[in-house]
Amino acid sequence: MDRSTQVRAMASEARMSVLRLLAEPEKHFASQWSADPVEFGVCMTLIAEALGVAQPTASRHLEILKQAGFIIVRKHQKWSYCKRDEAAIRDYLAWLQQELAAT
Template identity: 80%
Template sequence: MDRSTQIKAMASEVRMQVLRLLAEPKEHFGHQWSADAVEFGVCMTMIAAELGVAQPTASRHLDILKQAGFITVRKHQKWSYCKRDDEVIINYLDWLQNELSLQRKI
């Protein structure tokens, strides 16, 4: 995994907000009718609306999160759905903690 891409992904408050929203899809996107938000993911259009940004802006942020491995994107008909990959996020946080540890030898 490219750690510099992951660091870049985490360096944006908008992308952090996306990850927080996707952590609880039922709470934030329970009104999504096209697919189950928990099982299938959340439509990119709904994420853009929740963020209050234009679709192209949201798509760019989501693409960076996808490149970092923090979300997966799945297409269904004409829509794309995003889902957090908690395993990758936990792996990143473990790596970061290890990198910043006082115990780590320089």
């Protein structure tokens, strides 16, 4: 994984907010009717609404998170759904901890 892409992804408060929201999809997106937000992921439209931004802006943030490997995007019919990739996030955090502890 390209660590510079991951660092860039984490450098935005909006993208950090997306990851926080997706950490508890049942709490933040319980009203999603098209698919189970925990099992399938959260619709990009609802993420844009939760951030209070236009859909193109949310899509740009989500694309960066996807490129960094922090989210998985699945398409179903005309919608795209996002879910955190917990293993990738854990790997990044372990790498960051190691880098910051290096002497």
